[in-house]
Amino acid sequence: MGGGGLKQVQRQTGVALWRQIADRIREAISSGTYDETGMVPPETVLALQFGVNRHTVRSALAALTQEGIVRAVQGRGTLIERKERLNFPITRRTRFTAGIGDQAREMRGLLLDEAKEEASVEVARWLDLKPGEQVIRLETLRHADRRPVSKATSWFPAERFAGIGEAYRKHESITKAFAELGLSDYVRATTEVTAAHASAADMADLELTPGAILLIAKAMNTDLDGVPVQYSISRFAADRVQFTIEN
Amino acid sequence: MGGGGLKQVQRQTGVALWRQIADRIREAISSGTYDETGMVPPETVLALQFGVNRHTVRSALAALTQEGIVRAVQGRGTLIERKERLNFPITRRTRFTAGIGDQAREMRGLLLDEAKEEASVEVARWLDLKPGEQVIRLETLRHADRRPVSKATSWFPAERFAGIGEAYRKHESITKAFAELGLSDYVRATTEVTAAHASAADMADLELTPGAILLIAKAMNTDLDGVPVQYSISRFAADRVQFTIEN
DNA sequence: TATGGTTGTCTATATCAATAGACATTTAAA
DNA sequence: TTTAAATGTCTATTGATATAGACAACCATA
Incomplete structure (x- = not known):
């Protein structure tokens, strides 16, 4: 929207952090944020951006994998599979x-x-x-x-x-x-x-x-x-x- | 939608039950389901309808109270405060x-x-x-x-x-x-x-x-x-x- | 063939979410 | 005044969520 950039995530509100993060990443993908590389940023980078543990990011990416939106390749990164609207x-x-x-x-x-x-x-x-x-x-x-x-x-x-x-x-x-x-x-x-x-x-x-x-x-x-x-x-x-x- | 009636709630999906239930009740209120009484059904009844513990329903109602949508009165019930769209x-x-x-x-x-x-x-x-x-x-x-x-x-x-x-x-x-x-x-x-x-x-x-x-x-x-x-x-x-x- | 960067797996710990049961408190109606 | 029905509060237990750290496995490339 305004200036772009990933906002902090909220705690203790009935929505698990990994789900909030999954939603943010899904939105970022469908709005073309990662079109240049065709990949999601590394887990450690996402963890830093969202201010959470790497494991929490992994839970989010696991959900997106389940939905068929991304596909992780060990040693390379996490590739984007779909993005159409x-x-x-x-x-x-x-x-x-x-x-x-x-x-x-x-x-x-x-x-x-x-x-x-x-x-x-x-x-x-x-x-x-x-x-x-x-x-x-x-x-x-x-x-x-x-x-x-x-x-x-x-x-x-x-x-x-x-x-x-x-x-x-x-x-x-x-x-x-x-x-x-x-x-x-x-x-x-x-x-x-x-x-x-x-x-x-x-x-x-x-x-x-x-x-x-x-x-x-x-x-x-x-x-x-x-x-x-x-x-x-x-x-x-x-x-x-x-x-x-x-x- | 089809026949009305509250559907079962889903578990282990990153969205807390109390939040899913709060969303359902909020929706039911705004679609006029409880207009006759002006009140939400008793906690025990809601717990039965959603198939959860009464405490979980209470968490949902607490959230709706926080939003100013309902107001609980001990001994009487939980009154609806707002419903416009x-x-x-x-x-x-x-x-x-x-x-x-x-x-x-x-x-x-x-x-x-x-x-x-x-x-x-x-x-x-x-x-x-x-x-x-x-x-x-x-x-x-x-x-x-x-x-x-x-x-x-x-x-x-x-x-x-x-x-x-x-x-x-x-x-x-x-x-x-x-x-x-x-x-x-x-x-x-x-x-x-x-x-x-x-x-x-x-x-x-x-x-x-x-x-x-x-x-x-x-x-x-x-x-x-x-x-x-x-x-x-x-x-x-x-x-x-x-x-x-x-x- | 090293090396850096990346994902995958494991253990441990603390907090939140959900269930269960018991009982107190308040209201309205019998 | 009693009683039923409703919300309010407390304790206890279990599983999901989140953090933390360590290390293995894999890929691309210098």
Whole structure:
């Protein structure tokens, strides 16, 4: 940010030092701090920078190794394996698959669960229905290049979009599923963005470690007449994506 | 999310159980789970729900008490003190002070630091300058009702906006500072949203506890001719705000 | 083939985090 | 006034976290 440089780490606060340090190093890697060498500084240097024991740094690096972000080679140093961050533009024409398509080779969309249920107060408000009207809920998990990127819960008016679960399973894309059901075009009406820690279930599906952060986008899409067609809550692994809003 | 209900907590992962539980309870409070009673469930009930010892729950509640979110009364229970989440709309006409104005009584903007410096590659790219050209950097801290909401680092072309630090200190608002320097109107061009853990410095200024999450908005504003006038990186306490994007 | 720099492994010690149980204190309601 | 339900305090024990120091193993290079 301001002047760069690694800040001191805090003690006795419920977050283990090795995890705080792992988070800092992960952030430094993804912001390109070590791009020149392609390596993390030596353990002794990091220990000095963070003001901790070398063993504590080793715990942090072990966690990053587990995540596949770095790889230590005895005698040489600790090499950086990955550093990409997917950009996800949020506009009227926001589509997950198309938006990410040029940044990853292989896109997958997996249908985890499908259910027909009564609209909650929140869902009804967003879809402009009465609470208790039937909606279809889909739980989907989206990958880019075999790496899980986001998990989403989506609701659709049940009457209009009967069979959308099957269509999604076939095409692995909401846009294509809509098309099969006769909705050839739609637009993003509103998006609310928040951030939070991951739940146990999301943590497992997104292959996150505890303490990891989610970017959460609550979005509502409408057809070209402004009628709501989808309300969704998408949870993104915050260290793998960024949102771009162009006004 | 899906059906509600508190999920199990994870062990041996560098994040203390009491902190994970504090995060869950904080989230439950801000999403209105306990609005009926205005109280958190009894410690013994929480301990059962999370599958931990009562003392661990007490550590979590102690942390929330420290944050001023709850207040325990012996013999009665643990009362909820605060639960608001400020909404921050992101549009072409995004202004911090005006956007929040109707949700809080008292808005303050504090100038922490001011410096004239050479534009880095990143800043130059956003402000459409050459790297090394002079820019003014402001570090600002914004409060709503005496509660810190966001900390921002902003860069301005130095030649055009000489004296903007002094103007901000006087008006406590970027919009009014611009007005004083002859820029009566401006628009938000792009916003990038990410999330990350707070640095030690941001943690202190925003009165956060370790492990707390930041929503980070990198924004670029232009004048009505499309010439960049400001590039800023704002860090928001994620549990106090949400962003709304209307398309 | 030395040598310096790096990661890997081991032992030991102190503090924090979590569990367990017991009992005191306070409040509200029976 | 009694009682149930809730928070407050204390002791004890175990495992995770962090520090400290020493040395082995490995790599690149002079």
